[in-house]
Amino acid sequence: MTQEASKHEIMxxxxxxxxxxxxxxxxxxxxxxxxxxSFLGFDWANKAAKNYVCNQCGYVFWFLKK
Structure with missing residues (x-):
C-alpha cells in the first residue's frame, strides 16, 4: 500500500x-x-492514535485525542 506524502499542520x-x-x-x-x-480480547475498544510518518527518514509522530 502506497500513501501520498503531504504537508500537515497541527494546532x-x-x-x-x-x-x-x-x-x-x-x-x-x-x-x-x-x-x-488485549487479555480480554477487546483490542477493538482501545483508542486510536493518528501517526504522521516522515516521508524521508521514517520518524513517527503520535497524536492521541483527549
Whole structure:
C-alpha cells in the first residue's frame, strides 16, 4: 500500500521532522493497546492514535485525542 506524502499542520503550526527537517508526511492510525483489553480480547475498544510518518527518514509522530 502506497500513501501520498503531504504537508500537515497541527494546532496551526507546520509539522517538521525533528530528525531530518523534512516537511512531508504520510498518515496512518494505530491502536493504543492496553494489556487488560488485549487479555480480554477487546483490542477493538482501545483508542486510536493518528501517526504522521516522515516521508524521508521514517520518524513517527503520535497524536492521541483527549
Amino acid at each position: 496551526g503550526k507546520s509539522l517538521v521532522c525533528p530528525v531530518c527537517d523534512h516537511d512531508e508526511f504520510w498518515t496512518r492510525e494505530t491502536l493504543m493497546n492496553t494489556a487488560g483489553a
